[in-house]
Amino acid sequence: MTFKFNVLYRLGAWGAAACMVTICALVALQVTFRLVDALLVLVGMRRLGFGITGLSEVASYLLVGATFLGLAYTFVHHAHIRVTLLISRLPSALRAWFEVFCLLVALAISLLLGYELVELARESLEFKDVSSGFLSIPLWIPQAVLIAGVVLLCLALAEALVITLRIAIREPDSFRETTATDDSDIQ
Structure with a gap:
């Protein structure tokens, strides 16, 4: 499938990658600080x-951000785990309609999740909720990242649903070839 909003999904993937790189950098910096302290103690100096x-x-907020921001990108590049044992044995026309049903269910669940996350962020803003940790981070900030990731996923699911519906209605026999991963989708 060729997705028209692939640039947005890629932007989400870059955001996820930035979260992961930041986690790695922070952990590496913390380990370096501890290593320097250990070496100073070893040579008889003060920490x-x-x-x-x-x-x-x-790091936990960044990890959640990386997970959610990467959802749409992994979906459009067929990297989500799918159990196709039953679907792969169906005729192409029936498989297309089964795929439409599955995409509708996934979109409905994702929209519900997005709605609830928006409500949660709204409440966090209203009550000025902050994290209970050492830094007291306003909770709407990580929640906004979650919302962005779910919105991208909903957009990807809706786009896949439209494409799959078009195929199911117009040319159901070509469904199998269209959903297969080809090198032109991966850039």
């Missing part, structure tokens, strides 16, 4: 005591 306050809290 410097440098550390990154709230590292585990920030």
Whole structure:
């Protein structure tokens, strides 16, 4: 399938990658600080005591951001785990309609999740909720990243649904070839 909003999905993937790189950099920096302290103690000097306050809290928010921002990109590149044992044995026309049904269910669940996340972020803004960790991060910030990831996923699911519906109605016998991963989709 060729997705028209692939640039947005790629932007989400870059955001996910940035979250992962930031986690790696923060952890590497924390390990370096501890290593320097250990070496100073080893040679008889005093520890410097440098550390990154709230590292585990920030890393956990970044990990959730990386997960959600990458959802749409992995979906459009067929990287989500799918159980196709039953579907692969169906005739192409029936398989197309089964795919439409599955995409409708996935879109409905994703829309419900998105709605609830928006409500959660709205409440966090209204009550000025902050994290209970060391840094007191306003909770609407990580929740906004979750919302962005779910919105991208909903857009990808809706786009796949439209494409699959078009195929199911116009040319159901070509469905199998269209949904297969080909090199032109991966850039």
